[in-house]
Structure formats: structure tokens, C-alpha cells
Amino acid sequence: MAVGAAPKADEPQPHPPKEQLPNISYCITSPPPWPEAILLGFQHYLVMLGTAVLIPTALVPQMGGGNEEKAKVIQTLLFVAGLNTLLQSLFGTRLPAVIGGSYTFVPTTISIILAGRFSDETDPIEKFKRIMRAIQGSLIIASTLQIVLGFSGLWRNVTRFLSPLSVVPLVALAGFGLYELGFPGVAKCVEIGLPQLIIIVFISQYLPHVFKSGRHIFDRFAVIFSVVLVWIYAHLLTVGGAYNDAAPKTQLSCRTDRAGLINAAPWIRVPYPFQWGAPSFDAGEAFAMMMASFVALVESTGVFYAISRYASATPMPPSILSRGIGWQGVAILISALFGTVNGSSVSVENAGLLALTRVGSRRVVQISAGFMIFFSILGKFGAVFASIPAPIVAALYCLFFAYVGAGGLSFLQFCNLNSFRTKFILGFSIFMGLSVPQYFNEYTAINGYGPVHTGSRWFNDIINVPFQSEAFVAGCLAYFLDNTLHRRDSAIRKDRGKHWWDKYRSFKGDTRSEEFYSLPFNLNKYFPSV
Numbered sequence: 001m002a003v004g005a006a007p008k009a010d011e012p013q014p015h016p017p018k019e020q021l022p023n024i025s026y027c028i029t030s031p032p033p034w035p036e037a038i039l040l041g042f043q044h045y046l047v048m049l050g051t052a053v054l055i056p057t058a059l060v061p062q063m064g065g066g067n068e069e070k071a072k073v074i075q076t077l078l079f080v081a082g083l084n085t086l087l088q089s090l091f092g093t094r095l096p097a098v099i100g101g102s103y104t105f106v107p108t109t110i111s112i113i114l115a116g117r118f119s120d121e122t123d124p125i126e127k128f129k130r131i132m133r134a135i136q137g138s139l140i141i142a143s144t145l146q147i148v149l150g151f152s153g154l155w156r157n158v159t160r161f162l163s164p165l166s167v168v169p170l171v172a173l174a175g176f177g178l179y180e181l182g183f184p185g186v187a188k189c190v191e192i193g194l195p196q197l198i199i200i201v202f203i204s205q206y207l208p209h210v211f212k213s214g215r216h217i218f219d220r221f222a223v224i225f226s227v228v229l230v231w232i233y234a235h236l237l238t239v240g241g242a243y244n245d246a247a248p249k250t251q252l253s254c255r256t257d258r259a260g261l262i263n264a265a266p267w268i269r270v271p272y273p274f275q276w277g278a279p280s281f282d283a284g285e286a287f288a289m290m291m292a293s294f295v296a297l298v299e300s301t302g303v304f305y306a307i308s309r310y311a312s313a314t315p316m317p318p319s320i321l322s323r324g325i326g327w328q329g330v331a332i333l334i335s336a337l338f339g340t341v342n343g344s345s346v347s348v349e350n351a352g353l354l355a356l357t358r359v360g361s362r363r364v365v366q367i368s369a370g371f372m373i374f375f376s377i378l379g380k381f382g383a384v385f386a387s388i389p390a391p392i393v394a395a396l397y398c399l400f401f402a403y404v405g406a407g408g409l410s411f412l413q414f415c416n417l418n419s420f421r422t423k424f425i426l427g428f429s430i431f432m433g434l435s436v437p438q439y440f441n442e443y444t445a446i447n448g449y450g451p452v453h454t455g456s457r458w459f460n461d462i463i464n465v466p467f468q469s470e471a472f473v474a475g476c477l478a479y480f481l482d483n484t485l486h487r488r489d490s491a492i493r494k495d496r497g498k499h500w501w502d503k504y505r506s507f508k509g510d511t512r513s514e515e516f517y518s519l520p521f522n523l524n525k526y527f528p529s530v
Contacts, residue, residue, distance in 0.1 A: 017413040017500065020312050020512075024358050025216060027312035028096060028516055031363035036220075040359055041367030043223045044098060045375070046385065047353050047400070048368070050393035051101045052077045053261075053386045055342050059106070062113050063131045063341075064124035067264035074261065074386055075376045076271040077101055077340040082372030084331035084344055089366050093316060093324030094517050095307045096365035098350035099331050103181075104296040105343040107465050108288045109135055111457050115285070129276050132339050136279035139336035139343055142289035143329050146297050150326025156318040156530075159301065160505060164414035164497030165422060166482040167305055169429040170475030171408025174302035174348060175401045177433065177470025180441075182401060185394025189254040192234045193391030197398055200226040204356055204399075220357045227392060231256070234389055253390055261387050265379035273337040284458030289343075291462045293332060296345040297325055299471045303346040306407035310351065311360030313516040317507045319529045320517045352400025355407065414497030422495055425481045433474025440467045506530060 026032050032040065056073040065073070077100075084099035112134050121127035149155045186193030204222035211218070218225070235256045237243065243251050252258050304324060308316050316324075331344035350368075354360050375382035415422050443451045450464030466472050486492060493499060503509040507517070507529035518524045 015413070019314055019500065021309050021410075022312075024310070024312035024360055025220075026359045026361040026364075028094075028360050028362050031361045032359060037361065037364050037367055039221060039224070040357060040361075040364045042371055043221065043357070044350055044353060044365060044368035045371035046223060046227060046388075047349050047396060048081060048098050048100045048347050048372070049078075049386055049388065050349065050390075050396065051103070051347065052081060053388075054390060054393070055101045055103070055106065056340075059109060059113065059341050060128070062110070064121075064127035066124070067260035069125070069128055071261050071265040071379065071383060072269070072271075072275075073339075073341050075265070075269060075379055075382065076275070076338050077335075077342065078372045078376035078382065079271045080331075080335050080338050080340050080344070082369040082376065084328075084334060085369035085372065086366060087330065088324065088327050089362050089369070090520055091323075091523075092327035093304055093308075093320055094362065094519070095304060095313065095316075095324070096311050096354060096360055096362045097304065097307050097324075098347040098365060098368065099328065099344050100347040100350075101340065101342045102296050102299075102345035103178075104299060104345060104465075104469060105139075105289070105292045107468065108138075108285075108292040108461050109341065111288065111461050112138065112285050115282075115457070130280070132276045132341065133278065133280045134282060134285065135341055136276070136336050136339050137281040138285040138289035139332060140279060141281065141286035142293040142343065143332035143336060145290050145293045146325055146329030146332060148329075149297065150322050150324070150329055153319070153322055153530075155297070155301075155325050156322035159318040159321050161483050162318075162479065163482055164411040164500060165425060165495075166475075166478040167302070168408055168411045168415070168426060169433055169478040170298070170302040170471055171306050171411065172405045172430065173408070173433045173474040174299050174306065174471040175352070175404030175406070175408060177437070177474070178348060178397070178401045182394060182398040186391050186398065188394070189250065189389065189391040191237070192230060192254055192389055193395045195233065196226060196230040196392045196395035199229060200395065200399060216358070220359065222356065223353065223396065227388065227396075230392055231388060234392070256387065256389055261383040262380065265383035267380050268377060269379050270377055271338055274339070276339045279336070284456060288458040288461035288465070292465050293329075293343060295466050295469050295472045296332075296343060297328070298475050299469060300325070300328055300346040302408070302471050302475060303348055303351050303404065305411075306404045307346070307351045307354065307360075309407050309410060310354040310403075311362075311516075313360070314510060314512045315501055315504045316517065317504050317509070317513055317529065319507050320513070323529070348404050349397055349400040351407070352403035355403035356399065411497070414500040416495040416497075419492075419495040421485060421492060425478055425485070429474045429478035429481065432477055433470045436473045437468050437470050440464060444468075 060070040081100045088099050203225050204219045207218040238255045335344045452460050452463040507513050
């Protein structure tokens with residue numbers, strides 16, 4: 001066949017690239033009917049509970065707090081997550097993104113907890129409050145980084161140079177890089193975690209093909225069905241005495257009555273800023289937290305791209321992404337003022353839930369924000385849901401993080417996979433993105449401190465924390481290689497997929513950007529996007 005000749009009719013054709021993901025039931029601007037939207041919103045609330053409970057459960061006891069403090073911190077984290085999710089969906093990127101707690105801030109937070117200046121405090125509750133105020137102080141300063149980079153438009157100038165090729169490792173490892181939170185969590189209590197994993201895959205993937213009703217009940221509400229089933233089963237095991245003689249660690253993971261939240265939670269309590277007292281500031285800790293904030297910023301950039309894909313929106317113009325990052329900085333500031341023990345970033349698991357339900361509607365996520373605020377104020381009711389055993393949550397993560405990773409790989413449709421330049425950038429950045437954090441994490445697990453181990457803890461954190469993040473290492477490496485390896489060549493521009501994104505470089509470049517990303521209440525007049 002001559003080069004350039006039209007292919008014969010019977011030859012297989014490649015799948016055409018799609019700028020917007022097809023087969024989504026409700027895209028970003030089309031809300032489902034109210035009853036369905038409320039149930040879907042509740043599902044998002046259930047999914048984000050995992051992080052909101054796991055982080056305070058890990059940190060508060062180390063700070064000296066008991067069950068009562070833990071319940072208050074979880075309530076505060078939920079309340080703030082609800083506020084921040086509303087702000088992000090109204091004024092930020094306007095994507096259906098849940099803004100919740102972030103594991104990225106945990107290593108730096110643990111450094112503050114272990115700081116020597118708190119060791120002389122004998123009263124555990126007083127120690128808890130002093131550490132909390134120190135964490136608040138460092139987060140208040142760290143939030144300025146994202147606020148400045150976002151609202152000044154600096155991040156817009158950085159993301160202008162992203163191409164579909166450099167986005168792939170960033171988004172893929174924003175999902176796949178969290179593999180440590182998947183099956184290892186399920187295995188902490190296999191008899192609960194494994195049934196949950198099998199049942200949710202069965203309900204969401206197989207049942208819709210068995211019952212072809214045309215109504216998406218099983219795939220859309222698989223989380224509610226499977227969690228309720230397995231939770232009841234776990235409760236029966238607990239009540240039946242299956243764990244009475246088990247090791248304390250097993251009891252903690254498997255029992256449904258071990259969280260200690262329901263008794264400790266107040267009936268009604270509204271979290272408020274500075275509830276633990278006035279924040280205290282330490283320069284070194286603030287710098288370390290700023291680095292964690294920067295890592296969270298890079299990871300969130302990747303997750304925003306995955307969400308825009310699963311919401312069936314067009315790729316975000318850089319100015320919209322920058323605006324979202326600015327509001328994420330505001331989210332970290334609000335978290336710091338309220339004292340949630342943690343910063344804020346985009347919830348990866350909720351991005352995966354968009355893919356599972358195929359509902360990328362903005363309204364659904366705004367309803368879920370309502371649930372977060374409602375259940376954080378009504379403490380006892382919120383505590384019931386918050387006491388879902390951790391292995392059930394880990395089983396959900398196995399599915400959702402996988403979806404986000406696959407969302408990253410889907411950007412490969414715009415790249416030329418027969419180019420050796422593409423193969424090198426893709427393979428090298430993903431491999432290093434997995435390999436470097438593996439070394440840092442392994443070293444830390446064996447020695448109790450990271451590879452960079454000087455006398456000043458904050459300096460160690462500034463170097464160690466970024467290299468423990470898979471998405472950060474892979475994303476930065478791909479971005480650097482993609483923008484330095486002879487990119488001026490027009491053929492290479494096509495290999496990178498850059499020509500697909502040309503019209504999204506500015507807000508006005510594509511008419512759909514206006515539909516998906518313009519601000520509400522006619523605010524675009526006063527805050528125009530470029």
C-alpha cells in the first residue's frame with residue numbers, strides 16, 4: 001500500500017481520540033434528578049470519610065489526645081471539607097472535586113508532633129493543644145504558597161507548558177502511586193476487606209449486565225449496597241464474639257465498636273476557628289510545611305485533570321487550574337484556622353467515584369458537601385458512619401485509585417506511542433516515580449528517619465517529603481524532560497499531543513470552556529479568566 005493512501009474499508013481502524021469522555025451519564029453541568037442526586041451525594045460523603053477518619057485516628061493519639069479530642073478533630077475536618085468543597089465547586093475550578101484531608105501533609109505533621117519542645121508537657125490534653133497550635137501556625141504560613149502561586153497566575157504560566165504526554169505520569173501516579181493504601185489496608189482484616197472488594201466489583205461491573213433494566217442502579221449505587229452488606233456482616237462477627245480473643249491490633253481493624261467515636265462525639269457541636277487557642281509559629285516548621293504544600297499542589301494538579309476527564313468536561317485552561325489552586329490555598333488556610341491537624345487537597349478517591357458512577361455532575365458534589373457539614377454538626381450521627389472499619393475503606397480505595405490512574409493513562413490517546421521520545425519520557429518518569437519513593441519509604445521504615453538526616457528536622461523534611469510522593473517525582477520528571485528534549489520540532493509537537501490542547505491554552509480559545517468553567521452570579525465580568 002502506498003504511503004498516505006486511504007486505508008481499505010476492511011482494515012481495522014484505530015479508536016479516534018475524544019477530547020471529552022463519552023458514555024458519561026451526567027456531565028459536569030447536567031444534574032441528575034433530585035432523589036438520585038441526594039443518594040449520589042451521600043455516597044461521595046461516605047467515600048471521603050475514609051481519609052477524614054484515618055488521618056486524625058493516626059495523629060491525635062500521638063499528640064496526647066483521647067477519643068473525645070479525636071471525635072472533635074474528625075468533626076472539624078469534615079466541617080472544613082464541606083466548606084472547601086463548596087468554595088472549590090463554586091469559585092475554584094468549578095469541577096466536581098471534593099476537597100478533603102491529605103496524606104501529603106502527614107510526615108511533616110509527625111515531625112512537629114515529635115519536636116523536642118513538647119516533651120516537657122505532663123498533661124496530655126495540654127500537650128495535644130500545644131502541638132495542635134504549632135501545626136496550625138505552620139499550615140497558616142504554608143497556605144500562602146498556594147494562594148500566591150494560584151491567584152497571581154504564576155501556576156498558570158507553569159501549566160501552560162503541560163502536554164498530554166507530561167500529564168500522563170502525573171495523573172497516573174496520583175492514582176496508582178497510592179497502592180500502599182489499597183490491599184495492605186484490606187489485609188489488616190481479610191475477612192472483612194476481601195468480601196468488600198469482591199462484592200463491590202461484582203455489584204458495579206457484573207450485575208448491570210445480568211439485570212439489563214436500562215436504569216443504572218447497581219453500577220451507580222454500588223458503594224452504598226456493598227458497604228451496607230459488609231458492614232452488617234462485620235457487625236455480626238463483632239457481636240458474635242469472633243474477635244473476643246484476637247490480638248489487640250486485629251480487634252482495632254476488624255471490630256465495628258472499636259473506633260470509640262460514638263460515645264465520645266457530642267450530640268451537636270459547631271466547629272469554630274481557633275477552637276484550640278491561638279496558633280504558635282516556628283520558622284523551620286513553616287518552611288517544611290510549605291514544601292508539603294507544594295507537593296500537594298502538584299498532586300492536586302494531576303487529580304484536577306483526572307476529574308475534568310471523568311466529568312466529561314474539556315481539558316482545563318491553565319487560568320482555571322491556577323484559580324482552583326488559589327482556592328485550594330484558601331482551603332489550607334481554613335483548615336489551619338479551624339485546626340484540623342491536616343492540610344487540604346483534592347480527594348483522589350472521590351475522583352475515582354466519579355468514574356465508577358459515571359456521574360460527573362457538579363450538583364452531586366455540592367450536595368455531598370452539605371452532608372459533610374450536616375453530619376459534622378450532628379456529631380453522634382456522623383460518628384456512626386465514621387466508625388466503618390478501615391479495611392472496608394481500603395477495599396474501596398483499590399477501585400477508586402485504580403480509576404484515577406487509568407484516567408491518567410487515557411491521555412495517551414493524544415500522543416504518538418510509536419515515537420521513541422514518547423516511550424523514553426513515559427517509561428523513565430513512571431519508573432522513577434515508583435522507584436525513588438520506594439527507596440525513601442523503605443529507608444525511613446528501617447531506620448526511623450529519611451535518607452537526608454541532618455541536625456535540623458525541618459531541613460530533612462524539605463528534602464525527604466517530596467521524594468516520598470510518587471506523583472510528584474513522576475510529574476516533575478516528565479514535565480522537565482518533555483520541555484527540554486528538542487521540543488521545538490513540529491513533528492515532536494504532534495508526538496506530545498500538544499496540538500490537541502492548543503485551543504485550551506486560553507479561556508476564550510474554546511466556547512465550551514465558558515460553559516464548564518465560567519464563574520457563577522456573573523462574576524466573570526469582574527474576575528475575567530485569560
